[in-house]
Amino acid sequence: MLATSLIFTFVYLFSGQLCLAETRYGYEYIPDVDGWLRLYTVPSTWANARLRCQLEGGTLASPQSNPLAAAMMKMMGENGQNLNIVYTGINANIAKDDYMTIDGLPLSNISLKWAAGEPNNCENSEECLVMNGAGELADVNCSRVFGYFCFKKSAKMSKTKCDTWDSDYQLDPRTGSCYKFHTAQHNWHRAALTCRAEQAHLAVINSDTEARVLKKLFAKYPREKNIQNGDWRTIFGETFAEAGFETWSVNEPNNYLGNEFCGTMHRNGRLNDFSCDIKTVFICEITPLGKEILDGHQHRVIKVRRGKRVTRVR
Incomplete structure (x- = not known):
């Protein structure tokens, strides 16, 4: 069966408990940068940290201004979990040794200080930068796991009638729920993460009425049309x-x-x-x-x- 002839719903056999991160709260407003920060203390690889922030409509935060760096250090010191190192969005994944933030700001445009002995590009495999609680940077292998911050501009924090920042969700009065059809294809786990990052969950069919609603929504996207191959972005992180x-x-x-x-x-x-x-x-x-x-x-x-x-x- 072709992948585009089916959609994922929130059905999954498992043993034990399913732990889902709360994405509706956790951002703190930073007036000096007119933006919002959220600290994730569960360690992640750089790629997964970037993905999570991107799915939430934000970016993996970088200390690209003194007020933002100060806010990140303050939240690290107050988190109560002895978190002293976090990933930043600064990386050299596009071009070796050419560091820039996710939105394309070069390292040379950022006021920073390095930790002692850094950067050292150990074994020629360190292309991501982390920051410690003192605001000092170091290069590390991007596959290592650390906490991280997501940053969102104020314009992306306004909530719709569907109680999410994403305006693509539409309320259907027949079920009282909001729905969004994703044309980018993913496996079940990535689909579930995408929904959670948008303050939603994979659709659960609770009635014949809801099945008809989803069937009609599905019909708007024919198999040969409107189905995307991945999430394409420019080198500046833009869609x-x-x-x-x-x-x-x-x-x-x-x-x-x-x-x-x-x-x-x-x-x-x-x-x-x-x-x-x-x-x-x-x-x-x-x-x-x-x-x-x-x-x-x-x-x-x-x-x-x-x-x-x-x-x-x-």
């Missing part, structure tokens, strides 16, 4: 929609041979997924800071800040 362009070539992305995890552009100007290990030509881009670009089609001015484009209507 393609946030970046401003998400037009794929026909029948792409298709993850051919199961190893196409990097993005390319065809000569038709449309996107294509591609193996990260195959050599091909590429284009580099520089947009000078403070440069204003007139977008004639949209009649807007795009202001560039720290390598990103911030749009304002003219």
Whole structure:
């Protein structure tokens, strides 16, 4: 049976107890940065920490300003679990030894101090940075496990009528529940984590009425349409929609041979997924800071800040 002819529901055989993390609370507002922090004390690998924060609509926090660094150190000191090291979002996973935050801020733009003897790139395998309670950084292997912070901008903390930050959830009066269809395909465990991060859970069918509601929702997404292959992001951590362009070539992305995890552009100007290990030509881009670009089609001015484009209507 094709994967796109079925959907996961919250049905799972297990022994023992199922422990689900509470995601509705735990964020603390930091006025000096107009954002919210949540400290996760359960150790995780860097990749899983980044994933959790991303699914919650935030980013793996980095001490990229003095107020944010101070807030992170304060919460570490007050957590009561003797947590003295956390992952930061600063990493060199894209290019070896070229450290930047998840949203693309280079290490050279961050005021920081290293712990004694750091960085040392032990065995040439340390590409993620951690921070201790004194605000000192060290490089570590990304597969090691540490606590971490998720950071969310204030705009992403507003709640909808469905009691979540995610506006894609829609209330159905026939059941009194809110639903969201995910077009990115995942296994059961990743699907469950995604729902929990959105303050929800995998759908539980409690009645014939609810079965009909889900059947109708499912029918809106035909097997050959609207089913995504993964969660694609730019090097700045943006979705393609946030970046401003998400037009794929026909029948792409298709993850051919199961190893196409990097993005390319065809000569038709449309996107294509591609193996990260195959050599091909590429284009580099520089947009000078403070440069204003007139977008004639949209009649807007795009202001560039720290390598990103911030749009304002003219």
